[in-house]
Amino acid sequence: MKAARFDYVRATTVDVAVDALARGAVALAGGQSLVPLLNARSRRPEVVVDVSRLPLTGVEQDGSTLVLGALTRLRAAETSPVVRRAVPLLAEALTHVGHVSVRNRGTVGGSVAHADPAAELPAVFLALDAVFTARGPGGTREVDARDFFLGPYRTALAPDELLTDIRVPLPPPTARHGLAELSRRPNDLAITAVFTSVTLTDRVVTEARIAVAGAAPTPIRAHAAEELLRGQALTPEVLAGVADAAADATDPVDDVHAPAAYRRDMTAVLTRRALRQAVGG
Amino acid sequence: MTVAGGVIGARVSRAEDVRLLTGRAVFIDDLRPPGVLEAAILRSPHPHARIVRLDTTAAAAHPGVFAVVTGADVKSLVRRPQPLIWRLAPGGPETVAYPLAVDKVLYTGHGLAAVAAVDRATAEDALELIDVEYEPLPAVTTLEQALAPDAPRLHEDWPDNVAGRAVVAQGDVEAAFAGADVVLRETFRFARQWGASLETRGVVATWDPFTSHLDAWVNTQSPHLIRELFAEVLGLSVDKVRVRVPDIGGGFGSKSGFYGDQVVAAVLSRVSGRPVKFLEDRRESFVATVHAREQRIDVEVAARTDGTITGLRGTVHGVLGANFSTVGLSPCWTTAAIMTGPYAIPAVELDVVGVVTNKPPYGAYRGYGLPKANFVHEHVVEALARHLGLDPHEVRRRNFVTEFPYQSPVFVYDSGRYAECLDLCRDAVRRAGWADRVARARAEGAHMGIGYAFHNEVSAFAPSRIVNMSGLDHSGFDEAAVRIDSSGRVTVHTGQTSMGQGIHTALAQVAAHALDVPLDHVTVVSGDTDSAPYTGYGTAASRAAAVGGAAVLNAATRLRAKVLRIAAHVFEASPDDLEISDGVVSVKGVPGRSVTLAAIGDAAYRRPHGVLPDDEEPTLHEREVYDPVNVATAFGCTAVLASVDVETGAVELLGYLIAHDCGTMINPMIVEGQLQGGAAQAIGGALYERLAYDASGEALTRSFAEYLLPTAGVVPPFGINHMETPADHIPGGFKGAGEAGVIGGGAAIAHAVEDALAEFGVRITSLPITPPDLLAAIRAGAER
Missing domain, CATH: 3.30.390.50 (CO dehydrogenase flavoprotein, C-terminal domain)
Structure with a gap:
């Protein structure tokens, strides 16, 4: 099937993206889940806002927290020495997320926001008490992983909120x-x-x-x-x-x-x- | 005639691959004639419903839409319902199906209207504007539902849902069972599966409104059959239909039938005045392409205590779709026809009962009925061996056909060395050290086992008159033409279709061998019914290399004789004293006396004076129509090493060995590719693939997320061991190899699983083997 007609906006800043979301757009990151849904016409947004070029990428250790930009590609997180050293459970779980070609495009935040009940990353973040940062028209808020996943493909993100980063408290070295x-x-x-x-x-x-x-x-x-x-x-x-x-x-x-x-x-x-x-x- | 040495039998790389691997192939979706429209089909969301109202007004008015047709519109523009070419139950009811549903939809996905628009997305937009009111009706999707006394009837003028009965019989079954030392009974179930190609099915149809010609590009395995049936359905003479075949991304039988959507594209072109492309998308391919495999088989076997099987009887229930595909009941009949497999079972009586259900039509898929038949006879052998305390291989040997030709209930087996092939397979297992591996694994508490299956395969499907007598409204011969041009290069014209299997390379090898020319001097041309020689049936039933190859061999052999006659004239020698090597004709034993094929070609076309004998017709061209006197039976043995996780029911395949004999091999590398591809599909059928329906008849498998094909990660490395028993009635001695890999895999995998789980006494009688089902069987075994 071919997607129903939609307008395409490429967000240049997070504010532009949030503004588009507030007007009913859906966010496109790596496209590994959204594009098949668009093509099946299961989702029919009027506007798709492409957030994939926003500077929300990268992995870093901030004291006792691992911070993952929401748009970090799955493969980049998987191969990151920082992730492997700081949160090896996450590194190993990432090797199970789809095939390499999917991980090359899919994003960490996309997997979380899609909230497939059988997906690896939501469960890992839940296990590790991660905190998700969301940006909406009113600013930024943090949501604990335990409050984030509400049902199959349903999260605590409001339609006008964009997931911007994921903070994982480092497990103790032992x-x-x-x-x-x-x-x-x-x-x-x-x-x-x-x-x-x-x-x-x-x-x-x-x-x-x-x-x-x-x-x-x-x-x-x-x-x-x-x-x-x-x-x-x-x-x-x-x-x-x-x-x-x-x-x-x-x-x-x-x-x-x-x-x-x-x-x-x-x-x-x-x-x-x-x-x-x-x-x- | 048999051949040995030379280009036949050489492991040469496939000529097709450079184009395919560098992206230069042209597939159906690459064809974009000027003005082409794209079609989309409205499909029923209900498994069974009456169409109360169907209003296409808004769709027709949608911008970019050029034509909208309903089932009734299409019916009014065709001459007859969709053809059934194989009638195995004379007098039985036949489904009357038009390209789109007319009053009732009979399965989820049944098409009922179609749109042609500037592009596919616009066509799909227009589909959403078609207003349909359905009156849902109760549906039947299982055999038991369909046969229940109060079952809803799919076809209201039928007394029940039985679509036909046939019998396969030989010998005195009553006596065999009356005198049996032992009688075993079993019921087998095979899930619905289908031949999913990488490329979906498509058609680009152009109707010429001034001449009433139909020019259709179709990615079909059977261009001549499709042309005949287009002509019948559209009421055209055959010369007004041209079918061309682009590169094909896999066929597997599912591209061999004549589909209603092909007619829909032609009708939309006629109505719109534009070329119309219809290409299944992946999602609709799950309902628009024929399904296969689904059967329930009940058998009883009679045997003596020494393991000799004396009788086999039972019923093959074909769980068909709502309407017949082009080949009707024949895949299920074939299961019964070859249920005795490689074994000389003297008394057989098998009923074949086709039953319609609210599911898509049932048609061809690589292996046709054979994988089910193989599963049954190999299960019987293993069960008998267990029951009698015998080695299953001894039971196989005791029952193998050893005298050829052998008249089985339906087919005459031409030749075979089954016991040697079994030994070849067992030797390969021994060399691979599987027994030690199993012992080590078991010592560590793992569950690992080895399973075998022996198969034979009816290939080289023909001869024409006999297949006609079996109810097939089509022939089984093959026509070929071989030419040498004025530069001495060779062109082979064939009706066979290249669909990724390497047939062009194989036929080029045959011609190069017969003519003694370099392989790269041969080009193979196919794919256009306006110019290609005729092929009966098509590229299916493991017949292309055997029947098509024999036709090319005969034509090329005659052409060689003409070349030698011309050269003999040049040398003033006898043709018998000449030889051809690498495209040069020379006098045996006389160095320096030679003439190139290029020089002979030049004389044959451009400058005959002084070279071409006066009584020799110009040109170098020979044509052959080859219709074998019999089918050719290939055979093989499959061995599988598998481990089972007894806590999860998951099966892992660790090793896969095949011993195989398809007569003279034209190219062992291509044979191995065929065996490996078939084996991968056997793995899919044994462990993964199932088209599932819920209790209300809704389809649960609508994408590859639900319908699991074997991926590279689950297919183990293959080891293949060849032997060659030429078909002595076929020039070249070729037998078919296209379906072999898929036939024995299911039984071998099941037996490996049973062996791994010997301590639990698990018996596999249905496919696919899924982890939840297997775990339940393990637990039941543990409790016993």
Whole structure:
């Protein structure tokens, strides 16, 4: 199909972009999700504002925070030595986001704002308590990751707000991460994926983050599972209880690739695997 | 005649590739005749509905729109409904389908109106302005729904949804079962899949309003068939239809039929007075191109305790679409026709029942009915071996056809060395060290296994009179012409279609071999029914290299004789004393006495005086019509190494070995490409591909996000081992190779999965094998 007619505006400044959004435009960044939707006429904006040339790119460490410009290409973030050193879970998760050709064009902010419930980055940012910066007509505001994802393809961004950067508090240097993703083919969207970050002191878990993609209308944190883990050594019994608690946190749906019950079960399997990877066992 | 050595059998690079790989190919969408319009088709959102009202006024008034037609408009401009060329159930009901739906839509995606506009986007804008009122009707999408006593009927003048019955039978089945030591039963299910090409289907139609000529570019595998059917449907004499074929980005059978949208483009051109292009977009290709594979097969097998199979009976249910495709029930009939595969099963009785459902038409896809038949007979062999405590390979050997020619229930197998091919495959597995790998993996707690499947393939589809008797309204011969021009260069004219498989290179090799000229002196021309020789059926049914190649070989061989006669006149020698090497004719054993093909060409066309014998007609041109007396049966064995993640049900393929025999190979590299491409599609069919529908009949797979094709990441490296048993009834000894790769893959993968999961006793009886289904089977096995 061919897209329905729309006007195209290339934003030269963030203010121009926000102004266009306020008049009903949709933002085009890397185009990896929006363009297929336009072509299928699932989205029919009157105006598309191209934000891809705005200077919202780059990755830097600001004290104990990793700051990612929203328009940083996925591939640039993936190959950034700063990301790999500071937040290795994010670097590894990025290798699962589509294929390289998609990552060359797609942007970090685009993936977040698109808010596919099975996407990797929203879950990773949720796991790491990232903060999203949005710019609207009234100025700038910050939204915590836990408040950001509202439903499938729905976020806390107002229609006239543009995501400008993502701030990720650095995990402590002793934190270890684990990631387990199940997809039908390599680099497909996940059926279910689990992302963990764990800090151990003398083999006992002092801090744990577990986020799940593809098993609920939004990425979710398995808070009860995290709580079960804190203060425990990772014995098989603890692992089994944590995995079941993570599965209990899900609210999956059936689709053509897998029934809901399978996604729930896989959450437990993948939680075990991701935690085992994190603690190296 | 068989051939050995020389250009036939050489691993030469494909002449097509430079153009294809440098972007110089011209595909259907590259064709933009002056004034061309682009068409779009309004498609039903309902699986089954009556069209209560259809108003195109606003669409017709939309700026940029040149023509709008409804199903009724198109019906009024054609002479007859869409043709069915293969009738296997004489007297059975036939669907009456026009290019667009007229009163009722019968499946989601069924076209009911079409627009031609300045561009596709404008045409799609106009589609949104067409006002349709539907009265939704209950839909049936599964076999069981369609056969239920109170099922909604798709065709109201039919008594039920049964579209035809046929029987494939041989021997005394009652006696075989009465005297059996063991009887096994099983039911198999195969999901709906389709031959998705990289390039979608398209047509550029130009109707000449003054001469009533139709000039159509179509990316089809069957240009002559399409011309015949255009003429029938549009009420034209055949000379008024020209079909030209551009470069094609993959066919796989799904580009072999005659589609309603081709007629729609012609009608829109007639109505608008402009050339009209219709090109499926990727989304609509899921409903506009034929589907395939979906069947339920119930079989019973009778055997003796030594593993000898004595009888096979059952039913093949073809879960067809709402309307017949060009080939009707034939893919499902073919499943039954070759259900005995490479095995000499003396008593067979298989019913074939076609059932219509509210889904797109069912047609050709690489392998036709064979992958299902193979899955059944290979499952039977493995099940019997398990039941009787025998080695499955011993059961294969015990039942292999060993005497040729062999009359199977339908086809006569011309030749084969099945046991040797099985050994070749097993040797390859041994050399690859798979058994050690499996043992190591199992010792570490992993689940890895090896699976095999043996197949044979009816290829070189012909002969014309016999396929006519089987109900096919088309022929199976091939015409070819070979010319040498005045510079001594060779041109081969063929009706076969180049669609990425390398047929031009293969036919050039045949001609170069027969004429003893350098390969790069040969050009192959095809793709225009105004000038190309006639091909029966088309480039399908693994017949292009075998039947088309034999036609070229015969023509080139006769042309060689003429060249030698002319050279003999020059040398005042006997043709028998001459030889051709690298395009130069010389007297055997007499160095220096030689004449080039260029000199002979010059004499044949421009300066015959003193060179061309008086009784020799000028020009160097020979034509051959070749109609084989029989099909040719290729065969092969596939072995797969797979591992299963028993916590997720995910299957990973680690190794894939094929032993294969397609008679004399023209180009082993092309044969390997065919086998690998087919095997990739077998992997897709075994593990990934399924056109899914929900309970209400809505299509759930509308893009490649839902319909999963095998990607490079899931296709393992292939190892291919050749053997050559020439078809002794076909010049050159060629057999077909185009479909081989897809036939045995599904069964081999299933058996590897079963072997990996031996401790759980998992049995695979349906495809594709998806992780949730396999996990459920593993858990059920663990509980047993």
